[in-house]
Amino acid sequence: ADIEAGKSKAAEVCASCHGVDGNSPAPNFPKIGGQYRTYIAKALKDYKSGTRNDPIMAGMTANLTPADIENLAFYYSSQAGGLNSNK
Amino acid sequence: ADIEAGKSKAAEVCASCHGVDGNSPAPNFPKIGGQYRTYIAKALKDYKSGTRNDPIMAGMTANLTPADIENLAFYYSSQAGGLNSNK
Structure with a gap:
């Protein structure tokens, strides 16, 4: 996998809700920065497949x-991961 | 909400997969420590309802x-949240 390509795609598609670093600014969007790589990939595949x-x-x-x-x-x-907000 | 009751219930139900502190030891289980409170509650409700x-x-x-x-x-x-493992 290509992390730089991931960074570009993240900026294009994901960052407006999940943040550039995955520490989503709004509590309705989960934090994903530092989440397990396998779990992020699974979530994306599952959303894509329905x-x-x-x-x-x-x-x-x-x-x-x-x-x-x-x-x-x-x-x-x-x-x-800055996953400690308690919001 | 009662954080001590949450801690007890977590130890009883959740911790074997997600860890006592939510930093799941295995990459097939997502890290949940420090995730947004509203998002954790939504996930649990959605799993419960199907x-x-x-x-x-x-x-x-x-x-x-x-x-x-x-x-x-x-x-x-x-x-x-210790959400930075890159596994």
Whole structure:
């Protein structure tokens, strides 16, 4: 997987809700920075296939290629997690 | 919500997969320590109702009361997130 490609794709598709570093600024969007790479990839695949159903994420994942998914999972899993907000 | 009740319920139901502090030891289980409280509660409600479908989590949430869910969300959201493993 290509972390730089993941960073670019993240900025393009994901960052407006989940943040550039995955520490989503709003509590309705989960934090994903530092989440397990395998889990991020699974979530994206499940949203894309419809196994996991969310209208926003269905749209966001519709045009992701398998390589995009691996790159995004690599990128966000490598970001520092600030997952302690208690909001 | 009662954080001590959440801690007890977490130890009883959640910790074997997600860890006592939510930093799951295995990459097939997502880290939940420090995740947004509202998001944890939503995930648990969605698993319980079947809106979100996972056979393990369906079983784990089947007997959670609404108060249990709020207490668990309070507890895990307050744990320090170590969400940066890149596994």
